[in-house]
Amino acid sequence: MNHPSGNPRSTASLFGHPLHPMLVPFPIVGFVGALITDLAYLNSANVQWSNFSIWLITGGLVMGGFAALTGIIDYAGDKRVRAARPATAHMIINISVFVIEIVNAFVHSRDGWTAVVPTGLTLSAIAVALLAVSAWLGGSLVYKHRVGVRS
Numbered sequence: 001m002n003h004p005s006g007n008p009r010s011t012a013s014l015f016g017h018p019l020h021p022m023l024v025p026f027p028i029v030g031f032v033g034a035l036i037t038d039l040a041y042l043n044s045a046n047v048q049w050s051n052f053s054i055w056l057i058t059g060g061l062v063m064g065g066f067a068a069l070t071g072i073i074d075y076a077g078d079k080r081v082r083a084a085r086p087a088t089a090h091m092i093i094n095i096s097v098f099v100i101e102i103v104n105a106f107v108h109s110r111d112g113w114t115a116v117v118p119t120g121l122t123l124s125a126i127a128v129a130l131l132a133v134s135a136w137l138g139g140s141l142v143y144k145h146r147v148g149v150r151s
Contacts, residue, residue, distance in 0.1 A: 007080075007147065008080035008081045009081075011073050012074050018074070024138070026064075026067070028060075029060075030064075031056070035125060041053065045113070049116075050116050053116065054115075064094075064101070068094060071090075071091065081147055086137040087145075089137055090134055090141060108120050
């Protein structure tokens with residue numbers, strides 16, 4: 001555990017290892033994968049790509065829920081985390097991506113072409129663009145503000 005005068009600590013940790021950065025790759029891969037399979041569907045009209053998309057979105061949402069929970073615990077657990085300038089924006093963007101992907105799951109659950117084109121594909125692209133910004137902010141929290149890094 002970090003000394004109070006050290007770096008901001010990750011409250012949600014296991015044996016001193018922060019959980020949030022261990023979980024975030026799963027929803028990122030799911031949501032980026034869904035965008036890729038949406039593009040494959042757009043180019044082929046093969047319905048299996050649409051099926052892959054909804055499964056990737058669903059898996060991303062499940063794992064994203066766990067990542068969000070650990071991120072909120074970290075945010076609430078140490079006021080120095082909240083004081084880090086990118087922390088609030090990082091959280092708001094991630095919550096926005098989660099909500100967009102919930103809507104996207106309902107859009108992708110429709111039948112046929114309209115399950116993906118144009119709304120599902122657009123939502124997937126917006127979510128991935130927001131994830132890129134959020135990843136930049138998350139990296140800043142770790143590498144610049146030293147959140148969860150041992151002193």
